[in-house]
Amino acid sequence: MPPSGSPDMSPSGSPDMSPSGSPGEGSVIEPPATAVSLDYWTPFTGADGDTMETLVERFNSETPNVQMALQRLDEWDTQLNNAQAAGELPEVMILRIDTVPFRAATEMVQPVTDLIEQLGVGPEDFTEAVWNGTMWKDVQYSVPIDIHPATLYWNRKILGEAGITEAPSDRESFEAALQACQDAGITGPVWSNHFFSASLFWASLFYQGGGEWTNEDFTEATFNSQAGVDATEYMVGLVEQGLHPADAAADTEVSSFESGQSCMAITGIWQTNRFQAALGEDFGAAPIPQIFDQPGSWAGSHTLAVRNGLEGNELQGAYYFIDWLSRNTLEWAAGGQIPARVDVREDPAFQEIPDVPDIAEGVEGAQYPPPIPGSGDLLGGPGGVTEKLLEALTGDVDVQAALDDAAATYTQILNESKEQYDF
């Protein structure tokens, strides 16, 4: 099922973000010598697509030599596959970070090493985790434009009445908030039993406990470690203590929070605009509370890549656009995304955007699956963590045994995949 919780952003009350003062000028990339028109494919079909269109229009009007033709596609992966099979890939495309290694290994996209060299940027200009996520066999294949972490949304009014005026940030305050909601009779779910909620929380807890998805040479799935067990048992424990319902159906964390029937919600940052519109002044957003030893949160990222075989003026034009877009992400951020680049995050105009900067405080803890093909399946795929987590939440399951079972499956998949993609 296409996640109904996936990015659908309606920009409401976007602050004035005139390009002046933003790092829009000063590109070190030269525009191409002759005019080029390039196709640019994106999976943004909602309000985020409108925002992207505005950005592309601005780019086109500023740079007559490079004209980008934006396409919004819904059956994203299938359409990319078909285009590749037909030899009709666009020059520039968005890749979700967890698909970069797969698209690189199957030669859909080519390295952007020379762009990175020309720009003179490195991991310190983004975050180290997002930077590493764009690698395949230690070669960089794409440039991140945003980071979208799991987020804790909270209702200032309901929690305020219980004397809680700050967003829960650690185990104690998070559980106190849950208890306060119980006492106030507000029992809507904080997470729902669905990838884009329960699994995002689980992965965040897993990272907080220092969990690693695989061993270093990717021959063994290791999410059945203590960190994996702790993450699962923490969530199961909240259910057993009666602080959280066992079986909240998919998306009910969104509908309950939106209608004031729950005091907190855990899902992706992309729900920010929707909740802002529904709750107004009562709305608050924060990073996922730190339950275990270190900050950590699940995150995704949209990255920009160029198709394999692109060269000459077209490649130069593509690079020019990628650089421009990665530096002009303020409007994009207002739709519920954290800009990937440090200089945009530090721009005063970014801090003016409501709520998103609050979430961005946890951006250094945002982590991604390992840079190998299919690694997103470790959490969400058939037989992966999500299935075992939902079994544990709704039934009487030996957590360690369940995770061992999933890890055994994925160890087998890792080894098949190692053979197939030679890593």
Added chain:
Amino acid sequence: MTAMTAPTPAPAARGKPGKTEGRRRIGEKWYTPYLFILPHLSIFLLMIGWPFFYGIYISLLDATSVTGASAPFVGLENYQALFDPASRHSGRFWQTFWNTVIFVILSVPTLIAISLALAALLNSKFRARNVFRAVYFAPWTLGVSVIGLLWFWMFQPTGGLIVDIIGGLGLESPRWISTQPWAWLAILIATVWWTIGFNTIILLAGMQGIALDLYEAASIDGANKWQQFRHITIPSLKPILLLVVTLQIIASFNLFGQPQIITDGGPPTAQTTPVLLHLYVTGFRSPFDIGLAAAMAVVVALVMVVVSVVNFKFFSTERA
């Protein structure tokens, strides 16, 4: 199907035997009938025949949706992966296959019984019966995404209409969607509400074709309504019932959208995932393994062929 092929002998019978040569119209050749079916046949070959055989071919390759048909030939390896219990692919495939069979067993008798009863009711004379006929048929015109979302919300544990009604009666509602067997029941209820009109309308048309004097004669002989239904309506409906049962088995076997939307294949581990949803996920979401997905499709298609043949055999011997 019998209903479709039945009318064809009629026009041929009109010509007198032995005189057909002379009756043949000018320009009519041995291939004339084939020319008439050519438009449909060409579309059939292009849209169904070719993909069918291409699918069998793909199932013999180690294909992903990226490699397409340029993938290496691996013979029956994909089939082996489905039938070898040690393979990690076989468990989920057969689990979802049996899920589908469970749904067929649950849904076919339910859908036939309810639609038969509804058709009998709608066939009797009462005020505003055309309104009711339209009302029962109406949901069938909706798309699966509409009915899926509709029932998804109705079965919600917080604020769902069904749960609220059960609660309002002072009873404790089961946790639909997230526990068994309630998740299957939720899918079944949604399916009944959605598709019942189609069977009903066909059965109703069949009932309207039964000669009234049969009922008249039966009632003179003292048969009550139930006996009339049992001994006149049901036997007269047999060809139509064969059609309805066959179509229903195929439709139930093709279960896809309702669990995808209502339960997301859960709870929690693929317990309501039908085989076609599993096939789709394997081929078109991650890991894009279309070779394996094509092998699944071939296995499912073969099972369907066997089921349909058995079904026709069973009904035709019943009739004889």
